[in-house]
Amino acid sequence: MRRYAARLHLVSGLTWRRSYTALLTTLSGAARMAGMEATRLEKVRSGRGFFAALDQSGGSTPKALAEYGIDESRYASEEEMFDLVHAMRTRVITDPAFDGSRILGAILFEQTMERDMQGVPTARYLWTEKQVVPFLKVDKGLAAEQNGVQLMKPIDPLDELLERANRHQIFGTKMRSVINDADKDGVAAIADQQFEYAARISAAGLVPILEPEVSIGSPRKDEAETLLRDALQTRIEALSDDDAVMLKLTIPTQPGRYAGLAADPRVLRVLALSGGYSRDEACALLARDPSMIASFSRALLEDLSDQQTNEQFHAQLDASIRQIFDASVDKVPTGG
DSSP states (O other), X not given: OHHHHHHHHHHHHHHHHHHHHHHHHHHHHHHHHHHHHHHHHHHHHHOSSEEEEEOOOTTTXXXXXXXXXXOGGGOSSHHHHHHHHHHHHHHHHHSTXXXXXXXXXXXXXXXXXXXXXXXXXXXXXXXXXXXXXXXXXXXXXXXXXXXXXXXXXXXXXXXXXXXXXXXXXXXXXXXXEEEOSOOHHHHHHXXXXXXXXXXXXXXXXXXXXXXXXXXXXXXXXXXXXXXXXXXXXXXXXXXXTTOOEEEEEEOOSSTTTTHHHHHSTTEEEEEEEOTTOOHHHHHHXXXXXXXXXXXXXXXXXXXXXXXXXXXXXXHHHHHHHHHHHHHHHSOOOTTO
């Protein structure tokens, strides 16, 4: 009996030590994750730089590839098309010019999140190799226009998508809707939908980027921006002090229009979309607005080509990043 009791004590001790070691490992991992999140949060909130939007989805991919010099004759299926656009994104992200010294975050398409770069899952590669914070586009496109706006289509698989985003160590999300005219009811519907989804995203532990884009072709762009600012302000004021959101907005007609939103502690950052402007136009407008930094997509990739040598590609990407970075951090004085 004594021998059995001694053996039982030994096994019990080994089990306790294994459990204790496992607990320490878990706590250490949790501490590392908490430290990483604090670092990423600080970078997003106060870092000098801009966001790269690399989230072209199925509908916009053919145009993005065409602008990159790959026409539709180069692919015979959707699978081949997505392989080509992933190769384009990989070329951009793995280039030495693309890193966290000037780029704070990158917004990814769902398929990009699920793929690897240089043998590493893309979101993890962005942070561990480049020190760029990964975000994920979660919307599923636009509904038909009503009341001068296009709401997002329902995001039916949102909960499952957020689960996968967390597994991939994604920091936040982005979702886009469009305002085509200054209709008060339409703008209110846009804001309501954005904040309803944002609450679910925040509950999953991710930071939502709300992107209610005002079309640069709107006949009443200035008025639409005022309606949007007021609608966003009302809903942000209703958030708790612990909530955190980001905004991605069209560069306003009046510089500084969204400065009040940017000053709210619950708004981590106000990003500017290029919205159809050329890179030169977008940067010139952005440089006059001290409350915004860039989150450009097409304007970032402008002038890059599949036919360029690696040296040519790097030189052009570096020049584009430098121009967008300068417009985001070196602002033109009022009246300048």
